[in-house]
Amino acid sequence: MIIANDEHILLKAKQVAKVAKEFKRLGDEQAQLSSQVVDAFRTTAYTLLTVPKAQGGDGANLHDFLMAQEIVAAGDGAAALSIGWHLSTMQDLCENADWPKDMFEKFLEEVVQERKIVNRAASEPNTGSPTRGGMPETKAVREGNDYILTGRKTFTSMAADLDYYLVTAYVEEDKTIGSFLIAREINGVRVEKTWNPMGMRATGSDDLILEQVRVPVDCYVEKTRKKAGPKGSLLHIPACYLGIAKSARDEAVSFAKTFQPNTLDNPIISVPHIREKIGEMDLELMQARHFMYHVASLWDSYPEKRHMMGPELAAVKVNATKAAAKVVDLAMRIAGGRGLSKKQAFEQHYRDVRAGLHNPPMDDAVLELLASHAEKKDN
Known part of the structure; x- marks a missing residue:
């Protein structure tokens, strides 16, 4: 607990x-x-x-x-x-x-x-994940006391419901990357409905279109600075997928307690291979959750050491998303063919949990980070 x-x-x-x-x-x-x-x-x-x-x-x-x-x-x-x-x-x-x-x-x-809501708009069609370091094609051009922005941003979660967007752009005047605070109601800002994925559909991560959007110079709120340090707040990603997995686990246990085919004298929770799968789900969740909350507690307790916690934060995400996918898969196996039914919650858990593989940081980048950390530490 x-x-x-x-x-x-x-x-x-x-x-x-x-x-x-x-x-x-x-x-x-x-x-x-x-x-x-x-x-x-x-x-x-x-x-x-x-x-x-x-x-x-x-x-x-x-x-x-x-x-x-x-x-x-x-x-x-x-x-x-x-x-x-x-x-x-x-x-x-x-x-x-x-x-x-x-x-x-x-x-x-x-x-x-x-109670206004904001999100960053950083991804673009030709740059992929901003964590890979691609140069944004969205441009910001200075004109007197204003900047004019033009571009397209992808994967903008809650795009149609946000009040503000923090938009990354290439600032031609500075020859650098900066971020602009842009209100939804400004002329030239619109959301194009492009989001039609398999999972995490309700995030509404549509495209944000900027067409000659004019904003005052004060909206240029973030200039390129030295590489940002580790961000503990990004652990909201693994927490999300562990929540999905916990819900799938609970649904599976509830199903096992109540489903009784006419070939059995008791519900399937009495069947050894079902009990083994339930035990596996709980073991996966315990390990992943305790790792995540331990790292979170270290972050809270030792702020002076946060700059050193990049490897641990990255490892939490990879570990949690892998564990969550395994838990949901086990839940689906317990439910059997019924788990594929739209009347059951299992199939949406199965679709949603897969999205964790594509949220930052990516598995390959994390493994490279850990390898680099080991190389430096052991020298």
Whole structure:
């Protein structure tokens, strides 16, 4: 058992998870979160989870942030992953934002008072994952006291529901990469419905189109700086997939307790190979969850050592997504052919959990990081 430090935070998560689970099927069908789920993020003030208490939020530490995300993901993984990007972005900004004078204060006030939601828009059709270091084709051109941006961003989670986008662009004036804060209602900003994947459909990760979007110079909020250090907030990704796996495990156990074919005198939970699969699921979840929360607790307890924790953070993601996929596969085996039915939750768990392989950091990059770390450490 892993215990939270702040039960109030978990109560918020449970409220959101309840709504997310109720509208999970609708979100999957329409490839976008239902309006009820987005409203729940705002009305419960779940959007403020990682904003410091001094600035009007809950001030969740990493440990409790991950617990909350795991709870929401058990309701709907797509809902958790979507809002997780906002929450991780806000945590990073509150700790590290070096924006023009008064710009961040105004933005934060809107986030706190109006529950506005933000996400980064970094991926592009020809660059792939921004973690690979590709140069953005989105351009920002200076014109007097404004910048004009043109480009296309892909995989923009909650694209149609965001209030703000943090858009990366190549700034021709500086010959560098920067980020611009762009409000949804600005002329030239539109969302193109392109999102039609197998899993995590409700994230609504459509394309963001920028057509001659004019913004004041103050919206140029982030200039290229030295390589960013490890970000503990990105553990919201493995937390999400472990939440999906936990939900699949619970569904499988419930199914095994109640399903009794006429060839047996008792429900299938009494069958040895079913019990073995349940034990395997719990073993996988225990190992992955304890590893993740141990690393999160180290992050919270030793801030002076965070710059050294890149390998551990990356390893958590790979370990958790592999464990989650295995747990969901075992759940499907327990359910048998019935697990493929659209009337059951298993098939959506199976589709959604596969997306974890494609969220950053990628497996190959993590293994290279660990190898490089071992090489340097042993020299």
